[in-house]
Amino acid sequence: xxxxxxxxxxxxxxIDALAREGKLPQGLDLNRVMVEPxxxxxxxxxxxxxxMVLAKSxxxxxxxxxxxxxxxxxxxxxxxxxDIAGPGFINIRLKASxxxxxxxxxxxxxxxxxxxxxxxxxxxxxxxxxxxxxxxLHVGHCRGAxxxxxxxxxxxxxxxxxxxxxxxxxxxxxxxxxxxxAYLRYxxxxxxxxxxxxxxxxxxxYLKPVGQALAFDHDKALxxxxxxxxxxxxxxKAVAMMxxxxxxxxxxxxxxxEVFVSEKSLHISGEVDRTVEDLRARDLIYxxxxxxxxxxxxxxxxxxEQTLFRATQFGDDIDRPLIKSDGSxxxxxxxxxxxxxxxxxxxxxxxxVLGADHAGYVKRLEAIGAANAGNKDVKVIVRLCQLVKxxxxxxxxxxSKRAGEFVTLREVVEEVGSDVVRxxxxxxxxxxxxxxxxxxxxxxxxxxxxxxxxxxxxxxxSVFRNAGGLAESAEKPDFSRLVDEAELQMIRRxxxxxxxxxxxxxxxxxxxIAFYLYDLASDFHALWNKGKxxxxxxxxxxxxxxxxxxxxxxxxxxRYVLANGLGILGVKPVEEM
RNA sequence: GACCCCGUAGCUCAGUUGGAUAGAGCAACAGCCUUCUAAGCUGUGGGUCGGGGGUUCGAAUCCCUCCGGGGUCGCCA
Numbered sequence: 022x023x024x025x026x027x028x029x030x031x032x033x034x035x036i037d038a039l040a041r042e043g044k045l046p047q048g049l050d051l052n053r054v055m056v057e058p059x060x061x062x063x064x065x066x067x068x069x070x071x072x073m074v075l076a077k078s079x080x081x082x083x084x085x086x087x088x089x090x091x092x093x094x095x096x097x098x099x100x101x102x103x104d105i106a107g108p109g110f111i112n113i114r115l116k117a118s119x120x121x122x123x124x125x126x127x128x129x130x131x132x133x134x135x136x137x138x139x140x141x142x143x144x145x146x147x148x149x150x151x152x153x154x155x156x157x158l159h160v161g162h163c164r165g166a167x168x169x170x171x172x173x174x175x176x177x178x179x180x181x182x183x184x185x186x187x188x189x190x191x192x193x194x195x196x197x198x199x200x201x202x203a204y205l206r207y208x209x210x211x212x213x214x215x216x217x218x219x220x221x222x223x224x225x226x227y228l229k230p231v232g233q234a235l236a237f238d239h240d241k242a243l244x245x246x247x248x249x250x251x252x253x254x255x256x257x258k259a260v261a262m263m264x265x266x267x268x269x270x271x272x273x274x275x276x277x278x279e280v281f282v283s284e285k286s287l288h289i290s291g292e293v294d295r296t297v298e299d300l301r302a303r304d305l306i307y308x309x310x311x312x313x314x315x316x317x318x319x320x321x322x323x324x325x326e327q328t329l330f331r332a333t334q335f336g337d338d339i340d341r342p343l344i345k346s347d348g349s350x351x352x353x354x355x356x357x358x359x360x361x362x363x364x365x366x367x368x369x370x371x372x373x374v375l376g377a378d379h380a381g382y383v384k385r386l387e388a389i390g391a392a393n394a395g396n397k398d399v400k401v402i403v404r405l406c407q408l409v410k411x412x413x414x415x416x417x418x419x420x421s422k423r424a425g426e427f428v429t430l431r432e433v434v435e436e437v438g439s440d441v442v443r444x445x446x447x448x449x450x451x452x453x454x455x456x457x458x459x460x461x462x463x464x465x466x467x468x469x470x471x472x473x474x475x476x477x478x479x480x481x482x483s484v485f486r487n488a489g490g491l492a493e494s495a496e497k498p499d500f501s502r503l504v505d506e507a508e509l510q511m512i513r514r515x516x517x518x519x520x521x522x523x524x525x526x527x528x529x530x531x532x533x534i535a536f537y538l539y540d541l542a543s544d545f546h547a548l549w550n551k552g553k554x555x556x557x558x559x560x561x562x563x564x565x566x567x568x569x570x571x572x573x574x575x576x577x578x579x580r581y582v583l584a585n586g587l588g589i590l591g592v593k594p595v596e597e598m
Numbered sequence: 599g600a601c602c603c604c605g606u607a608g609c610u611c612a613g614u615u616g617g618a619u620a621g622a623g624c625a626a627c628a629g630c631c632u633u634c635u636a637a638g639c640u641g642u643g644g645g646u647c648g649g650g651g652g653u654u655c656g657a658a659u660c661c662c663u664c665c666g667g668g669g670u671c672g673c674c675a
Contacts, residue, residue, distance in 0.1 A: 049639045060618065070617065073655070083655070108655055155673060171675090284675095298659050311672055322672070338601065338671090345673050352675055380602045381670045404604075449611075454601055454668080456610080465637065468624065476637085484635070517614085524614055536612060540622085550639060559635070598637090 023519035025067065025122060028113065029056040033067050035093040046079050056113075058517055065104070066513065072109035083109030109294035109571070120512045121500035125214060127515060128498070134578070134584045135518045140181030146363050147173040149374035150271065151188040154263040155199045156225055158270040158430040164406045164455065166430070166593070167446040169374035170276045171531040172404070174589050176372075179526035184368070185278040188359060191260045192284040197458075198264070199223060200256035204243070207255065211241060227266065231259050273434045274442060287358045292511045293350055296358040297343060299575070305331045305392060311339065311368055330357070335388035347504070353385070361393040371530065377407045377452070404529055406516025407453045412458040434579065437463050437596045440592045444471040447535045447590050453473065465598070470539050474583070475595050477542035480549060482581045482596040484560050484573070491561065491569055499567055499575035507548045507556060511575065514544050518582050520591075530581055531589065538586045545579055 033054055037044040054075070057070040067075040070583060072087035078084060084105060091103040091111050101116045127134045149169020152162050158522065164313050170185070177183040190196070202223040209215045210232040218224040235243065235258055243251045264281070272279065287293050293507050300306045313322060329340040330353070343354040363371055371390055375382065383403045390401035411418035434442055448470055449455045465472050485492045503512065518537070552559040560572045584594040 057614070057617090060614095060620090064618075068618085073617080076655075110618065114620095155675095190675055196674055313672075323675090327673075342673060349675085351673065353673095370655080377603070377669060379670080383602070407603075454604080467637080470623085472637090480635075487635075521614075526617070532612090534615080536622090537614095539612095543622085549635065551638075552635065553631090553633075561635090 023523070024516050025056045025058070025392060025520045028067055029054070029069075031097055032056055032071055032090065032094065032111075035090055036071060036075070039089055039093060045075075045081075045086065049075055049078055051075075058513075059110075059112060062510070062513065064106065064110075067113040067115070069111045069113070070109075072105075072111060076109070076552045087111050103493045118501070120503070120509065120516075122131045122426040123516050124498075124500045124503075124512060124578055127581070130581075132581050132585060134581050135522050136178050136180075137519060137523050137526070138180040139523050140176065142178050142180065142182050144184070144366075145176050145181045145370040145372060146184050146186055146366075146368040147176065147184045147372040147374065148188055149173075149312065150267075150276075151190070152267065153190050153195050154260045154267060155195055156263060157227055160409065160428040160430055160433050161409060161434060162542050163274075163430050163442060164237065164446045164451075165374050165376060165406055166271060166274060166276055167443050168404070168406050168451050169372075170274070171443070171447055171534075171590050172372065172374065173520070174591065175526050176529075176533065176566065178585075178589060180522055181370075181526075184280055186280040186282065187529050189260070189281055189283045189285075190352075191256075192288055192355065193234065193344065193385050195494050196256055196260055197252065199228075200252050201248075203228050203231040204251065204255050205261040206237040207239075207243060208232070210236035211244070218461060228259070231262050235260060240536070270407050273431055275440050282359060282362065284355050284359070287355050287362065288350070292362060293355050295348075295359040296361050297354060298355070299361075300330060300392065305334070306343065307331065307340075309340070311342070330392075332385055332388040332392075335391040337388040342383055347509060356386075357389050357393065360389045364390075364393050364397065364399055369398060370402065370549060373401070373403045374404075375403060375405055377405045379404055402529060404451055409446070409455045409457050412456060412461075414460040415458065418459075427491055440475070440595075441471050443591050444474070444535060447532050448539075450530070450532050470535075471592070472598075473546075473591070474538045474542045474587070476598055477545045478583045478587070478594045479598045480579060481576045481583075482544070486574055488561055488569075491566070491573060494570055496570060498571045500571050500574065502568045502571040503550070503575060507544075507551050507558070508572075508575065511544050511548055512578065514541050515578055515582055518586075534586050534589050538583065538590075541579070541582060541586070548574040 033051045034053065036045060036049065036051060040047050040049065045060075051071075054069065054071045056067050056069045059065055069090075071090055072083040073409045075081075075284070076083040087109045089103040092105050093106055094100055094111070094113065099115055099119045101114045103114070104112050106112055130136075147169055148160055150166045150171075151287055152158055156165075158166070173185045200220070202218065204229045205215050205218065205222065209229070217552050235255060238258070243254065268277075297306065307329055308326055310324060310326055311329070313324070320539055325346070327342045327346075328344040330343055333339065341353050341469070342351055343357075345351055360371065373386055386403055387401045390399055393399070394580075411433075431483045437459060445462050446455070447459060462469065462471065503509070518541075519535060520538050525531060550560075560576060580594075587594045
């Protein structure tokens with residue numbers, strides 16, 4: 022149960038009743054009436070802004086409305102008292118008897134506590150990583166990969182039907198370069214001395230297995246062919262092997278996207294052609310000239326007439342070219358086809374997770390979506406992930422792209438582990454830059470949030486291991502025995518969880534889960550520490566089995582929430598450390 | 599030149615989409631514990647939310663403007 026949603030419903034019902042009785046005007050818009058946790062728990066358990074929000078349309082003083090609503094609410098069997106504060110907040114204090122009910126419900130839901138049907142099964146497409154299939158993933162891909170994956174999981178737990186997707190850029194000039202690089206490795210595999218890899222080609226050793234595979238498959242047959250003949254063969258093999266590599270890299274982070282859409286297939290199947298025809302039929306394409314780009318003028322800039330999409334009609338800054346000077350489609354053209362492809366598959370929300378260097382693409386992606394949607398209601402949501410700066414014990418880790426010295430995703434995961442990478446990538450807002458220190462993130466101390474949260478889970482498991490027969494008791498726990506302030510704080514925190522999941526999903530901000538888990542762990546550790554000072558607050562009391570059972574059941578619920586939240590982030594809830 | 603992101607305590611960052619007296623963690627300071635539920639605990643100080651203007655009952659949050667930091671800017675992918 023979501024207690025805020027529950028009481029929000031009750032507050033709105035109270036207002037409706039007052040309107041029926043003529044004490045408030047009829048037909049007030051209650052959409053903005055919210056029930057939220059108060060900033061300061063000293064104010065009570067819940068607060069509503071109803072009076073302030075309705076004051077204007079009701080033509081009444083906020084405090085007068087607040088008085089009416091507050092008086093009505095005290096009749097609610099779960100509400101102890103109400104009071105009015107500040108400009109017209111109604112603070113609500115719940116009866117002590119309410120919290121056991123909340124825990125009963127949470128315990129009954131078990132690992133599902135926090136799941137929501139808010140999304141109503143709406144189809145959401147989350148596209149992330151989509152790195153070029155020209156080599157292994159590097160550390161720069163980490164954040165988007167983890168963010169996209171956690172966001173997809175979050176939306177799924179909030180009731181959306183989510184597809185996790187990867188767009189394979191297997192059609193452009195870069196994969197031709199890949200093919201030429203792999204061809205060299207092929208000749209190398211056949212015993213030829215290829216010397217230095219020429220600049221402009223990919224030098225990495227990861228292409229050697231591609232060369233060997235080509236030699237195995239084709240022996241010397243490719244040597245006598247013209248480039249035009251061997252290139253497609255080599256390219257397909259290289260792309261397939263690179264995508265295997267990418268999938269393996271992602272698997273080290275427990276990321277397994279289920280849909281991989283090939284750009285090339287959009288061309289072959291004619292979808293790009295059809296998309297352009299569609300747009301042309303709707304007069305969204307014209308032949309025209311673009312103004313020269315601002316800033317430094319590219320050397321090969323020429324003012325020429327080209328085929329343009331009316332992106333400005335959908336909010337973009339400039340109309341975008343669809344056809345290159347050599348007559349082939351631009352990348353942008355296949356982008357439109359891909360967006361259309363998603364919409365035709367029934368997605369009503371398209372989420373793109375991109376690196377911050379792609380900020381300039383936001384408007385055109387939105388424009389594409391709007392154009393393809395036509396009169397359908399399709400949301401385009403772009404989330405940008407800022408750079409990750411690597412440190413080792415405070416010293417920046419240098420990377421030189423020219424020398425080919427980049428840190429791969431796999432190196433990072435192998436050094437610190439998937440859980441650490443995932444948690445740390447999410448323990449920051451996505452649009453804020455992130456410092457990642459190899460030493461700090463693996464420290465086993467309270468200062469390391471990954472450890473801090475996982476340790477809370479492990480500690481709970483440890484209590485159950487020590488609880489003996491009590492741990493398996495089938496007796497219904499009597500939660501009314503939990504009356505200490507630290508216990509109540511714990512319960513209130515648990516009560517916030519379902520609302521938090523929904524809010525994080527709406528905002529597309531998985532980091533909120535990470536911060537919540539930290540707070541939850543913090544409450545738990547505080548409770549644990551209180552047991553050190555005050556033995557009567559220990560979880561297992563030899564003298565009082567009923568209280569022990571209630572506390573163990575509370576721990577069970579905390580554990581469900583920790584495991585549930587960590588599950589959204591894709592971090593394992595470890596049982597021992 | 600245009601557009602996007604960022605600017606909150608000494609440091610690293612949250613801030614529940616416009617709510618109440620702006621919060622954590624480090625660091626600092628002051629105590630406590632030397633134990634068992636291993637990888638400490640409690641408390642204190644610390645702020646012109648980059649500056650200024652506006653919107654309204656109410657702004658760190660929305661709008662305008664300026665300052666500072668980062669990023670991007672036809673046909674590449």
